Amino acid sequence: MNELGHTVFIDQDLRTGEAWLDRIDAEIKAADYLILLLSADSIDSEMVRSEISRANEYQKAQGKPQLLPVRVAFDGMLPYAIAAFLNPKQYVVWQSPADNEAVVAAIVQAIDETLGDLPDPFSQIPETEAALSEDGRYLTSSQTSPPPSPEFDPRFIKRLTAPGGAVRFSDKLYVERDEDGDLHTEIVQWGATITIRAPRQTGKTSLLMRGLHHARQSGAEVVFIDGQSLGLDAQSQLDPFLRGLAETLCDELGIDVAQVDRVWNGRLGAQKKLTNLIEDHILPQFDVPIVLALDEADALLTTNFSQHFFGLLRSWHNRRAMSPEWEKFNIALVISTEPYLLIDDINQSPFNVGLKLDLSDFDRTQFGQLNVQHRSPLDETAVSQAFNLLNGQPYLTRKLLYLTAVKQQPWTQIATEATLDNGPFGDHLRRLSWSIRTQPKLQQALLQIIRTRTCSDEDALFRLQKAGLVTQSGDVVVCRCGLYAHYFEQKLR
Incomplete structure (x- = not known):
């Protein structure tokens, strides 16, 4: 070249x-x-x-x-x-x-621009029966122990939630938490509003997907929207966003999308148009719960209409008290941000009503359980040391057990090289460092947290929590795990 x-x-x-x-x-x-x-x-x-x-x-x-x-x-x-x-x-x-x-x-x-766009023949979703790993990776028939996935793949949701669908979960390494049972119970009820909140890479999307799968198997209709895939930014406008949501609802529920054109051909505001569409043309056609699930709802924060949309969701929740039809409409939201930071008026917030599930990292017992499910590559001493280092961060825990159980790397070597940029967690740590590299306020706040267990910058604290770097309990703020504290103390000093 x-x-x-x-x-x-x-x-x-x-x-x-x-x-x-x-x-x-x-x-x-x-x-x-x-x-x-x-x-x-x-x-x-x-x-x-x-x-x-x-x-x-x-x-x-x-x-x-x-x-x-x-x-x-x-x-x-x-x-x-x-x-x-x-x-x-x-x-x-x-x-x-x-x-x-x-x-x-x-x-x-x-x-030279003489080669046109070509479809990638290897990237299409297979039509054959498929299995998903615990963290949402598509598994081929030869993959019995794949590496952990940093993010859940939502492309299988339609087939996963279809009656008799050809997609199933492979749960041999899944750690079921109390929140799984709570979600399964609530999501099939009439008139449910559910908020799942957790930092990045805690398993909240995986939890949601299992809940939606359970809902579909129980007879409910499911409409899933991935907030990250919407491509929203500061230039996005409310009307086309809500119209797109209306078209998605109709398409997923088998309703003629032309109905959206008819409803939108009027002088009412977009929020009223969408509400009327749901009330007059969607809900009357179903006698089972309809679950609208919005993953990564925080993505709307990049727009100037996020508070209007969240207020609209709350208004749908409130309508259940006046109209039995709205009891059919369930709402499930997944966020990584503190709810009060998403909408100013708590009376218009959909995040402080209904079932609230705060998903946390694995505790010591769950960490040990996952080790056993991997055929105990770590002895009891190593389990204690590893838990002290990772504090049960789900992705890092799975990464560690993959390295020890499948790649057969010794724990002593992993522990020695844990904070190196080219070490076992180096790619993950570099990505975190990349995310704050141009943010001196975040760097200063993180260093203050590491040294004093406090943070005087509320905005920086919110952003560090959303990134999954720190956790807060009362006035005490600490790094999410010892690995982060050791790594960033070296990088930011």
Whole structure:
């Protein structure tokens, strides 16, 4: 590529550290093309996912970089967090060194804009019977012990919730918590409003999916919306958002979407139009509960209409007291933010009514249970040491047990290298560091928390909690786990 006159930057040429993260961001912003090497290992990298997301933000803002994915000896389905940005896109497949020249030629052809967009034949959701891991990864028949997934894949929700659907959960490593039973009981009731709140990577989406699966198997109708996939920002407007929601409701429930056009053809406000659509044209057609589930509802905070929408949800909750029809309409919300930060008026908040489930990290007993489910790769001493380091953070706990049980890495080595940028948790830690690299107030607040167990900046505290970096109990604020405290104390000093 250099010989052809292109300037090539490879991120592996840099040393790790804060300057490295800044350089990566600057190079992504300056690039005309971002070549993504997608292998079985790289697709699970949180840093790769963050870089792709960042490139997409720059692409929308400035028209570049264009993304050119190369599959490196990998023909599996891409994770949702990656596929959402790449399909359909130009793609190149590399299987062996024999493909080197052909791959370079294809990339050059793409850069010269002579190669059109092509569908990725490997990225389609399989139509055959499928199983999902405990954290929402699609499992092939040969995958019995896959690595943990940083994020739940929501693409299977339709087939998961369909009666007699061909998608099932593989629960051999799932730790059932009290919240599972509470959700299963409530979600099939009439007139339920449910809020699931937890930091990032706590298992809240997995909990919701199991609840929706249970609801569908119990006869309820389910409409699932992933807030992160809506592409909302400060320029988003309420009317088209609510119209899109109306169309989704009709489509998912088998109602003629043309009904939305008829309802929207009037002078009423969008909130009233959507309410009328539900009340007059949706609810009368069903004699079973309808569950509207909104995952990552915090995504609406990027808009200027979030409070109007949350107030609308509360008004639907209140209508149940006056109209039996609205008892059919259940609402399930998943958030990672303190409810009072999502809407100013508590009387218009949907988050302080109904069932509230605060999902926490694994406790010591659950940590030990998961170790046993992995055939006890850690002895009792190692379990205690590992729990003290990770404090039951679900994703890191699964990552540790995958490394020890499947990859057979010794705990002593993992413990020694735990806080290294190239260590067993390095990709996860670098992604967290990336998220606050340009936020000096967040860095100062995090360092204050590590040193004093207090935080004087409420806004910074809220953002650190939402990111899953810290937890608060009364006036005491601490890092979510010892690993974070050790890592960021070194990075921020």
